Amino acid sequence: MSKQATGTAFVALLRRDFLLAYRRRAELLQPLVFLLVVVTLFPLGVGPSPTLLANIAPGVIWIAALLATVLSLDSLFRSDFEDGTLEQMVLSGQSLALIALARTVAHWLVAGLPIVLLSPLLAMWMNLPDEGLLILIESLAIGTPVLSLIGAIGGALTVSLKRGGQLLSLLVFPLYVPLLILATSAVSSAVVDLPYTGQLGLMVSGLIASLTLAPFATAAALKLSLS
Amino acid sequence: MSHTPFILAAYLISAVVLFWAAIAPVLNKRSLLRQLKNRQAQMDKTQ
């Protein structure tokens, strides 16, 4: 397959995914609303004390982001699996890893990027000090693609299962632990003027590693689910 | 604080968990073989 054909296939897949996403846009808003609701529950549950909220802000926002992402991952491959499109894609001879990557990129753009864009609102609600806001946005910008990449593996493994969504969360949450630790540490450090570039650097290497490895695992999982 | 109840509890719980882990496949195998034999006997009867 020529390089040009591969690139064209990638773009074609992305365009298709955007078109489908646009048609289901109400469905895509649900995880984002969930994100907002979850963050809102925290002040209601632990009390509105500004210092308390500020202390737990990085963790709460990141955990809410994890939960919202997992919600949106379940439908990542499901509709294509159910109507046979996924099978056609596997048979098409295109690199399945590339197809997986295209789907993951599309997922991040419609599910992960909105989380990044909503984060200033969340930071305000959780009383995150201004010093932390930029780093919060950066940590989410680097981290949400990793969530999509690793989550796609889980989504591919569970796509052929009924009620795969619950299992999906059980599978990917342990894998998200390092990311959660690094990201919240970066934001908390930034708030108290401690160095945070190490954490962000590790997150970037995690992103690069996931970018190169996860699509292949996702492809293997897709082949498995379709077999 | 005496340490003994903790030591006892630790060893007891470990023993129970390991014993269950060891026994479970044995019991399951016996019941599986029984089931299969019964099904075999029924099939032999009808043939």
Next chain:
Amino acid sequence: MNPIFLFFHKTGSPPWFYKYSGKLIPWLWAVFLALTVYGLYLGLVVAPADYQQGESVRIMYLHVPSAWMSMMIYGLMAIMGFIALVWRIRIMEVLVISSAPVGAAFTAIALITGSLWGRPTWGTYWVWDARLTSELVLLFLYFGVIALYNSFDEPRKAARAASLMSIVGAINLPIIYFSVEWWNTLHQGSSMGSDGPGIHPSMLLPLLLMATATKFFYGANLLSRARLTLLKQDHRKRWVQDLLSKESH
């Protein structure tokens, strides 16, 4: 055909595996019991109490070997899973899925004994130290693999999915461990089960004996579960029918 290759080839045959593992299992249990009795005798009766921790250090003889097994088994699952996926060897698939419950059991024991060790020694049942937290995440990884396997209708597909998940989990496991350890130093958590300046030989021997004993437990239990899985999967096949008729005569 060279004998080693022939041996591995034969283990791929379910009736051959079933028959010979059945012969091996009692020996494995025997060695496990012998090592355990001797190890616990040395650990509970002969070895002294710890200078700082007192008698509760005796929980170490359970806690540490279990923790070692929990990690070793997961690593083995990943290796066997890799072989199962790449070379499509069925017996490897069976061994992967038979290992998971054993690994989960050891992980649970490590967590429970760790918690019981902590209470008299450090005053609390649970602390978010690096090792306990990583063990807890490992337990969730085990549950995930087991749940994934049980969700599929077709056993071979289920085993392959479980294998893939084990590999993904195993690659992440060191990352998870180091990130939790680093997180722990940030938050100045107390570390449970610190080894101190070095372990006294009178404590080291029972520890190593128990560590070896747990490996024999794993071996025996693994083969036992693998045989059950083979019977379940192959119950329509000739070799199982032959086995049933042989047993009833």
